[in-house]
Every structure is written in structure tokens, then in C-alpha cells.
Amino acid sequence: MQPWQIWEAYDLDPWSANVIKYVxxxxxxxPKVEDLRKARHYLDYLIEREQSR
Structure with a gap:
């Protein structure tokens, strides 16, 4: 399964899609740690966005 198939199936925004991609x-x-840090970067953004609503 390709990550884009998940993005389309769940109609994900670009930030959530990148979390899935990097995980x-x-x-x-x-390096695994680098990909996980990239995923965390996008996840942190999503958390901040939700908290500001």
C-alpha cells in the first residue's frame, strides 16, 4: 500500500498526510530517528493548530 492511497481514503490534509508518510x-x-522527528514536526503543528481554535 502506498501512503497516497491512505491519504485519499481518509481525505487527509497535507500535515496529517506527512505524519503518515514519515511514520x-x-x-x-x-535514519529512523530523522523520519520520526519529521513526523513529530508535522504532528506538533497539528496540535498547535487545534489548541489555537
Whole structure:
């Protein structure tokens, strides 16, 4: 399954889609920690956005 298939199935916004992308690829295309940090970056943004509403 490709990440974009998940994005389309769940109609995800770009930030949520990137969280999924980086979690799914963690460790496959470089250091796992780097991918997880990238996922956290987008997740932190989503949390901040929700808290400001």
C-alpha cells in the first residue's frame, strides 16, 4: 500500500498526510530517528493548530 492511497481514503490534509508518510517510511530511506522527528514536526503543528481554535 502506498501512503497516497491512505491519504485519499481518509481525505487527509497535507500535515496529517506527512505524519503518515514519515511514520511509514521510518528507517527505510535513512535514519529512523530523522523520519520520526519529521513526523513529530508535522504532528506538533497539528496540535498547535487545534489548541489555537
Amino acid at each position: 511509514l517510511r521510518a528507517g527505510r530511506k535513512g
